[in-house]
Amino acid sequence: MPHLVTVAHGTRTPEGNQVAAELTAAAAAQLGWPATTSYVELCSPLFADVVATTAGPTVVVPLLLSTGYHLRKDLPAAVDAAEQPDLVSLGGSLGPDPLLALAQADRLREAGATPGQPVVLIAAGSSDPLATADLEGAANLLAHAWGAPVRLATMSGLGTRPEHVVRHGDAVSPYLLATGHFHRKARHDALAAGASVVADVIGPHRFVVDLVCQRATSMQVAERFSA
Structure with a gap:
């Protein structure tokens, strides 16, 4: 075994x-x-x-x-x-994987996001270009699972920061398994940028x-x- x-x-x-x-x-x-x-x-x-x-x-x-x-x-x-x-x-x-996207969609619904609401996927980020491709794939899978547009933001490394991606009324899905520094930062930055809903971590x-x-x-x- x-x-x-x-x-x-x-x-x-x-x-x-x-x-x-x-x-x-x-x-x-x-x-x-x-x-x-x-x-x-x-x-x-x-x-x-x-x-x-x-x-x-x-x-x-x-x-x-x-x-x-x-x-x-x-x-x-x-x-x-x-x-x-x-x-x-x-x-x-x-990741990326469809099962993770389905779990994220569940977390969005639990947080009060409504069907069709635009979503921003916020990831920790990386300086590795291969990681960027993974994150773009995760955003596409979440868009399919959620049935609405999903934009990508990262908190470090390559990519665009949440304050430049999140718009007023967006829902936010942290692409994080567990709480910690990046989870707290994602929530703070998303709400400051006008997000109406911030889902929990995937957990x-x-x-x-x-x-x-x-x-x-x-x-x-x-x-x-x-x-």
Whole structure:
């Protein structure tokens, strides 16, 4: 039986780190696998420490929404440094994915957004152009799931800041799994720019749990065929 390891970014906000733990526990229960939650930084256990002493087949599902430095550099380096790196299957970013878009649409409705209301997807952002392509894909998927136009804003790195994208009366969907610095900033900047509704973070939504399970099982199947 594989061991599921999830890896989130990590935050100094305890409630934000708890989201990763809840997602992991729910996915483990659904899969029937043992599981461990880990973090890139700012919270323990660190991914590098968890994967260092891998003792059996391990499936790593990053709880990161887009491509970036951590996925392309930090996580592969940690796997390469493990005692048995050949036992570790490392997945890609969680997004963009239609299940994430459906979860965002649910959060918008829960916050009081109305059908047809224009939406701004606000992401943390990255300096990696590949991440920008991921975020544009996420905005397109949300537009399809929501049935209305969705514009993209980022709070750092490449892209346009919320104050230049959000218009009076818009609804805002934070493209964030968990609360923390970027969530607080997204909410503040969106409301200051005139947003009428700001949805909650995606959080441990049932669709995200399903997505983690899908990624884990598809990686397990791929590993069997490559063995």
